[in-house]
Amino acid sequence: MNFASTTNKGSIKKDNEDYLGNIKTKRGHLFAVCDGLSTMKKSKISSRIAINTILTLFSEKENDPIDPILLIENIIKKTHYSLISLDDDSVGTTVALVYLENNNIYSAWCGDSRIYHFHNNSIEWISRDHNVLHDILNKGISAGKMYRNPQALTRFLGSNDNHLPEIVKLSLSSNDKLLICTDGLSNFLSEPFITKTINSHDVYTASDILFDALMQQNTGSPDNFTWYLIEI
Numbered sequence: 001m002n003f004a005s006t007t008n009k010g011s012i013k014k015d016n017e018d019y020l021g022n023i024k025t026k027r028g029h030l031f032a033v034c035d036g037l038s039t040m041k042k043s044k045i046s047s048r049i050a051i052n053t054i055l056t057l058f059s060e061k062e063n064d065p066i067d068p069i070l071l072i073e074n075i076i077k078k079t080h081y082s083l084i085s086l087d088d089d090s091v092g093t094t095v096a097l098v099y100l101e102n103n104n105i106y107s108a109w110c111g112d113s114r115i116y117h118f119h120n121n122s123i124e125w126i127s128r129d130h131n132v133l134h135d136i137l138n139k140g141i142s143a144g145k146m147y148r149n150p151q152a153l154t155r156f157l158g159s160n161d162n163h164l165p166e167i168v169k170l171s172l173s174s175n176d177k178l179l180i181c182t183d184g185l186s187n188f189l190s191e192p193f194i195t196k197t198i199n200s201h202d203v204y205t206a207s208d209i210l211f212d213a214l215m216q217q218n219t220g221s222p223d224n225f226t227w228y229l230i231e232i
Contacts, residue, residue, distance in 0.1 A: 001231065002202070002203050004206070005022075005227065006225070007227075010223055010225060011220050011222070012221070013224055017035065017037075017047055017224055018034065018224040019047035019051045019226070020227075021051040021054070023059055027064075027068075028099055028100050028102070029099070029100045031230065032051055032055070032095060032098075032180070033227065034094060034182075035047060035094045035111065035182040035183065036093045037153070040158070042086065042091045043092065046091045049091075050157055054075055054076070054097065057079070068101055069106060069167050072097070072165070076095065076108060077163075077164075080157045080163045092158035093157050094109075094153070094182070095108075095109065095111065095165070096115050096180050098115060098180055098228075103172045104170070104171060105171070105172055106167065107127065108165040108166065108168075109127045109130075109166060110155050110157055111130050112130060113180070113181065114126065114129070114179075114183070114186050115127040115179070116195075118199060119176050125168070128166070130153060130166075131152060172232055176231075176232040177198055177199075177203065178228070182224065182226045182227070184223035184224045184225030185210065188214060188222065188223065189210065197209050207229050
């Protein structure tokens with residue numbers, strides 16, 4: 001397995017509110033990215049606390065025989081509670097993680113950070129954003145209506161209303177690739193460009209190309225951007 005990663009504040013924002021981390025234990029390999037909510041006072045620390053808590057809890061459970069889906073669900077719940085114990089009015093972060101164990105992919109997300117699965121040079125599966133627009137479209141009831149803030153998150157860690165992740169299990173195949181990223185990538189580069197770049201290059205070269213594309217003057221990287229690009 002090879003993987004490349006990057007995290008950058010972009011060209012406009014003063015701080016990087018994203019954070020990422022990975023850990024390999026006896027059970028498997030975990031990769032996670034978080035994007036602190038810029039509307040929260042403690043956005044920057046929220047993403048860091050979330051990642052550090054997830055990695056610590058995962059390490060502590062490396063000998064636990066619990067089912068991986070339950071393990072991930074429990075760890076994300078505990079991470080949420082560690083955040084709101086600080087200040088539930090000032091904390092908030094998305095999370096997207098991939099856990100690889102015994103030729104299986106366990107993908108979990110809460111918010112609009114994304115997970116892409118590339119299989120046979122095409123996208124096999126993409127996570128669904130937890131925001132107003134995607135929630136409406138997934139229910140098929142938009143009917144052409146206009147909404148004040150369609151990008152507003154409907155789930156995130158630190159939310160009293162909904163912080164539960166979605167978790168999906170997939171089988172691994174040789175040469176599969178995974179992309180875990182914050183919206184600083186997915187919002188500013190087109191999906192066809194991302195897909196073509198990843199399918200046409202090794203993870204290190206592809207990561208460099210994506211970075212350069214975001215930093216070009218015509219793109220301007222207006223948001224923080226962070227990702228793991230993994231090849232099985």
